[in-house]
Amino acid sequence: MSKAFPTQEIGSLPKFGWRTKPFRQMGLDDEDLRSAKLWGERMSVPGTLRLLKLLSKRADFSEEEKKEIVDFSLLYAIRMCEMAGAELTEHQGLDLVWSGEQARTEMYETPVSNIGGFEFIGKVRSFDNKYWRMASIRGSPSYKNNYHIDELLFTQKHAKRKVKVPVTDAITIMAWSDNHYYTAKWAREKVSPLRKSFNARREFTLELAGIIRKVVRELIEGGVEEVQIDIPAATQYQSVDDIKLVAESFNETTKGLSATFSVHSCFPPAVGYEILFPQILEMKKCERFSFEYGNRDGYRRGVDDDARPGLTDLKLFKEYGYRKGLGVGVIHIHTDKLPSVGVVRDRILYAARATDLDPKELYVNPDCGLRTRKPEVAQRMLDLVVAGADKARGVSSSD
Amino acid sequence: MVEFTLSITGLHARNESTIQATQDWERGRIGSAALSAAFRADCDSLVALQSEVGADYISDGQLGTGWQDFLRPLTNGLHGVKKGAMVRWYNTNTFYYAPVVSGPISSKGGAVWSKLERRHVKKGRFRVAIPDPLTFSDLAEDHHYGSKEKLMFAYSDALRDELLTLSENGVAYVQFSSPALVARFRDKAVSRDRLGQLGEAIRSATRGSSMRTGFHTIFGDASHHIPGIFDAIPTDDVGFDFTQTDPASLSGTKKGIIAGVADARSTYLESIEELHETVEQVIDTTGSKRVTIAPSSDLRFIPRVSADEKLRRLGALKRELGER
Numbered sequence: 186m187s188k189a190f191p192t193q194e195i196g197s198l199p200k201f202g203w204r205t206k207p208f209r210q211m212g213l214d215d216e217d218l219r220s221a222k223l224w225g226e227r228m229s230v231p232g233t234l235r236l237l238k239l240l241s242k243r244a245d246f247s248e249e250e251k252k253e254i255v256d257f258s259l260l261y262a263i264r265m266c267e268m269a270g271a272e273l274t275e276h277q278g279l280d281l282v283w284s285g286e287q288a289r290t291e292m293y294e295t296p297v298s299n300i301g302g303f304e305f306i307g308k309v310r311s312f313d314n315k316y317w318r319m320a321s322i323r324g325s326p327s328y329k330n331n332y333h334i335d336e337l338l339f340t341q342k343h344a345k346r347k348v349k350v351p352v353t354d355a356i357t358i359m360a361w362s363d364n365h366y367y368t369a370k371w372a373r374e375k376v377s378p379l380r381k382s383f384n385a386r387r388e389f390t391l392e393l394a395g396i397i398r399k400v401v402r403e404l405i406e407g408g409v410e411e412v413q414i415d416i417p418a419a420t421q422y423q424s425v426d427d428i429k430l431v432a433e434s435f436n437e438t439t440k441g442l443s444a445t446f447s448v449h450s451c452f453p454p455a456v457g458y459e460i461l462f463p464q465i466l467e468m469k470k471c472e473r474f475s476f477e478y479g480n481r482d483g484y485r486r487g488v489d490d491d492a493r494p495g496l497t498d499l500k501l502f503k504e505y506g507y508r509k510g511l512g513v514g515v516i517h518i519h520t521d522k523l524p525s526v527g528v529v530r531d532r533i534l535y536a537a538r539a540t541d542l543d544p545k546e547l548y549v550n551p552d553c554g555l556r557t558r559k560p561e562v563a564q565r566m567l568d569l570v571v572a573g574a575d576k577a578r579g580v581s582s583s584d
Numbered sequence: 585m586v587e588f589t590l591s592i593t594g595l596h597a598r599n600e601s602t603i604q605a606t607q608d609w610e611r612g613r614i615g616s617a618a619l620s621a622a623f624r625a626d627c628d629s630l631v632a633l634q635s636e637v638g639a640d641y642i643s644d645g646q647l648g649t650g651w652q653d654f655l656r657p658l659t660n661g662l663h664g665v666k667k668g669a670m671v672r673w674y675n676t677n678t679f680y681y682a683p684v685v686s687g688p689i690s691s692k693g694g695a696v697w698s699k700l701e702r703r704h705v706k707k708g709r710f711r712v713a714i715p716d717p718l719t720f721s722d723l724a725e726d727h728h729y730g731s732k733e734k735l736m737f738a739y740s741d742a743l744r745d746e747l748l749t750l751s752e753n754g755v756a757y758v759q760f761s762s763p764a765l766v767a768r769f770r771d772k773a774v775s776r777d778r779l780g781q782l783g784e785a786i787r788s789a790t791r792g793s794s795m796r797t798g799f800h801t802i803f804g805d806a807s808h809h810i811p812g813i814f815d816a817i818p819t820d821d822v823g824f825d826f827t828q829t830d831p832a833s834l835s836g837t838k839k840g841i842i843a844g845v846a847d848a849r850s851t852y853l854e855s856i857e858e859l860h861e862t863v864e865q866v867i868d869t870t871g872s873k874r875v876t877i878a879p880s881s882d883l884r885f886i887p888r889v890s891a892d893e894k895l896r897r898l899g900a901l902k903r904e905l906g907e908r
Contacts, residue, residue, distance in 0.1 A: 307887025312679040314606035
């Protein structure tokens with residue numbers, strides 16, 4: 186990017202009730218129609234009247250109508266990215282946009298639904314009352330179809346800003362799945378218990394990486410210039426061999442491909458991102474690491490270590506001599522509590538100081554995808570990203 | 585003659601009905617009474633299953649919203665502690681809110697007790713798992729004590745009041761779960777001195793209570809701590825995650841062994857023969873006269889149906905071992 190502190194979203198955005206209910210065989214209510222109208226007008230979404238007419242049916246949507254509803258939700262998400270900041274600052278819009286994963290069930294379920302060898306087996310609790318639908322691998326994984334190409338082509342057609350497509354990586358699919366097939370395969374081998382479990386993870390991961398490489402290659406052929414490899418599970422398995430596997434998996438996925446690649450990860454264990462160093466620097470084609478930091482930070486102003494405890498991990502990049510790009514998560518996404526624009530600015534300026542990177546290489550983003558927030562909160566979070574970056578550039582906006 | 589017992593060792597998976605109820609409750613579709621009813625039914629079915637498979641100690645599965653994460657009753661219930669940032673729970677795709685220690689830690693004794701399904705507490709049979717002092721002090725964000733050691737002993741002092749309450753109310757078994765001892769970043773092993781301190785902290789926590797006690801190491805290889813762990817840790821039983829620890833690395837002990845033989849992280853159902861082989865190895869290497877057949881860790885990392893299958897398989901193993 187040619188400007189300091191460019192901005193990006195990480196992946197998902199909240200889904201409106203009118204997007205989800207038709208797929209759950211639930212009827213739409215007045216509130217669903219009201220929000221479609223309100224947000225459509227607020228964000229000047231083209232075709233809002235057509236959507237309202239479509240939704241007025243309220244129930245029993247055909248498959249064709251459901252597809253049209255999904256397309257509209259993609260448009261709403263694109264517009265949310267492109268309108269970000271409008272409420273808080275004179276500049277508008279994120280520099281890198283995506284359509285909020287509106288066409289996906291979510292970042293894990295969509296790929297495993299479209300890769301052979303998986304069976305869904307039930308829900309597992311992630312935290313509080315949040316769950317994911319776990320799939321079990323019961324045979325060698327195989328490519329079935331490209332599960333992102335349609336949403337990419339649609340997004341590219343309608344977005345006015347540069348598009349970045351997020352793709353869930355092999356490590357994450359492995360780590361969130363029940364590794365039944367490879368555990369059974371290694372169970373009777375005469376090696377130590379530790380080696381058995383690692384070998385089962387590695388074999389599963391690298392087979393998946395080959396499939397995801399094919400998916401990414403087709404996306405690049407579809408015209409996308411930037412691919413974000415999503416690895417929220419990068420810090421899940423924590424032995425040195427496992428962290429090496431994170432890098433190996435990324436290198437396998439991107440082997441022979443030409444695009445701008447970035448990596449997103451979040452919510453490490455108590456030791457922080459130190460766990461990934463120096464092995465992640467072996468991801469040869471990664472141009473930017475976008476990590477979550479706002480979650481662990483405080484809400485008071487300041488650009489020193491005491492005021493910014495959540496971002497001190499950023500020093501690792503400087504310590505290890507890293508000179509490429511970073512995406513700094515400045516908004517905690519699992520709470521509705523928002524920092525002020527001033528605090529977001531301070532987080533950005535602290536990041537610049539701690540990493541010593543060219544501000545043009547220091548992207549600003551929420552910690553992670555915003556799918557768990559209400560649209561009003563998600564919009565406000567994106568506003569803060571844009572306004573905080575503006576403020577850090579010394580442009581304008583009030584605290 | 586070896587005595588074989590069976591129990592689960594921590595938080596259990598919620599069933600699909602309870603999961604649906606929690607989601608409905610969050611979306612305002614059902615009220616608190618319906619949510620509580622779902623948890624009660626879930627707990628009842630788990631208790632019934634434990635009886636059916638021959639579990640010797642019964643747990644309520646620590647299923648309720650009081651146990652949103654393993655530390656939560658203590659994070660919310662101890663004075664001087666509050667909820668901090670969301671952090672990954674060791675090598676899992678589950679998360680906890682870090683306890684932030686902002687003042688002296690103390691307890692009124694009811695933080696854990698109040699989060700149990702107390703109607704299932706029957707004298708002599710009920711068990712509960714809690715975070716051991718090392719895990720709590722490792723994971724807490726300390727703004728008060730200034731040293732992990734001081735924090736660990738402050739936590740164990742508070743735990744004493746918690747354990748006395750449990751003991752007075754008929755809880756028969758407390759297990760200290762200790763991922764922190766074995767799931768170490770970059771294999772930086774806990775020193776012998778620190779292991780000794782941990783033993784002292786546990787001794788302090790259990791003083792005055794009459795429950796049987798266990799110490800279960802989960803998510804990591806405990807072989808670095810053999811044989812020291814048997815001397816240092818003053819619990820009746822010491823447990824191992826045998827998906828990570830080689831049974832051949834154990835040494836002789838008079839303590840009971842919690843044998844985490846079934847992989848709690850995979851739905852792959854081990855054959856009775858495989859499980860039996862591991863148990864035989866444990867008996868051969870330790871000479872222990874009391875072996876608790878158990879999953880390698882909590883059974884909350886796989887869906888409930890699979891968790892229950894694991895438990896049934898352990899029940900079948902216990903029956904076979906009893907008949908040998």
